[in-house]
Amino acid sequence: MSEAEKTAAEQFLPNDLYGLQLVLLASGSRLFQVVNALAELGIADHLAGGPLPIAELAERAGAHEQALQRVLRATAMLGIFAEGPTGVFSSTPVTKALTQDNPHGVFPLIRYNHMELTSRPFEHMVHSLRIGEPAFQQAFGTTFNTYLEQNPEADRFCDEFQTYWAKQFAEEELDQWDLGRFASIADLGGGDGYFLAQALRRYQQMTAHLFDLPWMAKKAEQIFADHGVGDRADIIGGDLLTDRLPRGVECYFVKAVFMRFSDEEALTALRNIRAAIGDDARARLLIVDSVLKPGNEWDHGKLLDLDMLVLHGGRKRTLDDWNALFSRTGFELLNEPIYHWDLLECRPV
Secondary structure, X not given: OOHHHHHHHHOOOOOOHHHHHHHHHHOHHHHHHHHHHHHHHOXXXXXXXXXXXXXXXXXXXXXOHHHHHHHHHHHHHOOOOEEOHHHEEEOOHHHHOOOOOOOOOOHHHHHHHHOHHHHHHHHHHHHHHHHOOOOHHHHHOOOHHHHHHHOHHHHHHHHHHHHHHHHHHHHHOHHHHOHHHOOEEEEEOOOOXXXXXXXXXXXXXXXXXXXXXXXXXXXXXXXXXXXXXXXXEEEEEOOOOOOOOOOOOOEEEEEOOHHHOOHHHHHHHHHHHHHHHOOOOOOEEEEEEEEOOOXXXXXXXXXXXXXXXXXXXXXXXXXXXXXXHHHHHOEEEOOOOOOEEEEEEEEEO
């Protein structure tokens, strides 16, 4: 091997950070398949009670002993599991995030990212890179929402996935957002209504409108009935971009919707909301979405931004992006948001 070849090879040694990054990037899709397979076997759940010898772990998981040991050995190198002496494996802090009963874990996200609905469009990502449009249409011949409407099984899984995140929002953020100051609220793009039902149950004086595409909004009937809030919630089927929105509401609430919109669609939606508010200076627009960190800082939202590009044709936005949208549609941002998921509170101007 020449001196130049040795120098090039040394770049990929495990103790070389840059080489390790390159190896992980090149192996990323395989590693995801590995993690998904281990999640499907419930390995993290089997180890929740403590370390286990590989023979017992394989028996509990219904797996081939040697094959499982080889896969766990590779993931232990990455800190996902830990290998001790004599083939005994145990959990790490990362492992706990893979357990199915962890309300703050990533097991639902792994399942969501592995399904054909979300993985197949990334095979056509070059289409998005060339023309800036979602690759989902290239992969499935229709839009994301239309596909869900026509495929009940995929739609059901997405409902479960969205409810999983809605529960986290309800548990962690609902009190901080102080929605109780409003007597009436319109949840625009509110999906099956789980989050709104939680808010109505917490704030007994509040009345509400749930607004979403007709086939989606109808799901809220059962959710509201189960929460005992159906007498205070009006369900409206419609399109945020084209249809008339409820008037005379104190709070227009939009959670995880604008990220699915292009800038043109976002402007249309904001103008539609502004028209619904009219001259009511007391009304407020609350948007729950990401504010991307600048520069090279780590931000999960930058990865979600790629999902929005490929699946929906939407985008995540920086603070400057948000303020540009608000200034063009008659809104003023009132609070100083933190980065990642945040509440953007706006007043009409």
